Amino acid sequence: MELFAYYRSTSSYRVRIALALKGLDALVVPINLLSGEHRQPAYRAINPQGRVPALRTDEGSVLIQSPAIIEYLEECYPAVPLLSQSLVTRAHERAVAALVACDIHPLHNVSVLNQLRQLGQDEEQVAQWIGHWITQGLAAIEQLIGDSDYCFGSEPGLADVYLIPQLYAAERFNVSLAAYPRIARVAALAEQHPAFIKAHPANQPDTPT
Structure with missing residues (x-):
């Protein structure tokens, strides 16, 4: 997996926590928000919204929006759950x-x-x-x-x-x-x-x- 992220982005941060809690490794691809890299065509081709994070799965699908990404991780890798049984x-x-x-x-x-x-x-x-x-x-x-x-x-x-x-x-x-x-x-x-x-x-x- 590849995680397109910015170090100080709180939405990127929450996805990193979810990955780490589940023991999953993702290659972090830094996207510099200060330089405007997220607005450039190369990144827009990955995430049309031009925001971080985005996650490229092992199968090649690109997921955006941290709640959707975290929900995907919870459903795809349930061995270490983030949600209670209750x-x-x-x-x-x-x-x-x-x-x-x-x-x-x-x-x-x-x-x-x-x-x-x-x-x-x-x-x-x-x-x-x-x-x-x-x-x-x-x-x-x-x-x-x-x-x-x-x-x-x-x-x-x-x-x-x-x-x-x-x-x-x-x-x-x-x-x-x-x-x-x-x-x-x-x-x-x-x-x-x-x-x-x-x-x-x-x-x-x-x-x-």
Whole structure:
């Protein structure tokens, strides 16, 4: 498999975590978002949307959008599941994943932030926008996750796959995590877990030195 990704992209980060948790190896093909490589014809031929991540499977199919990619990995490689056996818990796990992927992350995507700037918002206002949506989302997640080790159990699962990259983004944007002890517990465990360490942006081939 080949994963077309950018080291600091949280959606790429969550796919890397899913791959690592399942013990799957994918060749990471860095796509430099800062240089505009994702907008060039060569990459558009791979992903017409011009965004990361994209996953080329062993059979040659190209998958886009991190939720679809992660769902494919879960269905194709079920030996290390990301979802609970309980249907109710599965729904909770998917809810946290959707909260991150649909309600938090899109609102601080670089394209949205650039549009805010084009509409005349200064950097302080952009930062307030980012902080508002991340804080609102994490406050909800803090109430939704349980008191076990990870979000919904003793082992990391789908909710953790989405949460940890969002925390990385929160730190990048100087959003305090002090008000979220449950989230802090999950983050501390993930910092010591080999799969999360392997997937971290600092450990990617295109990380600036």
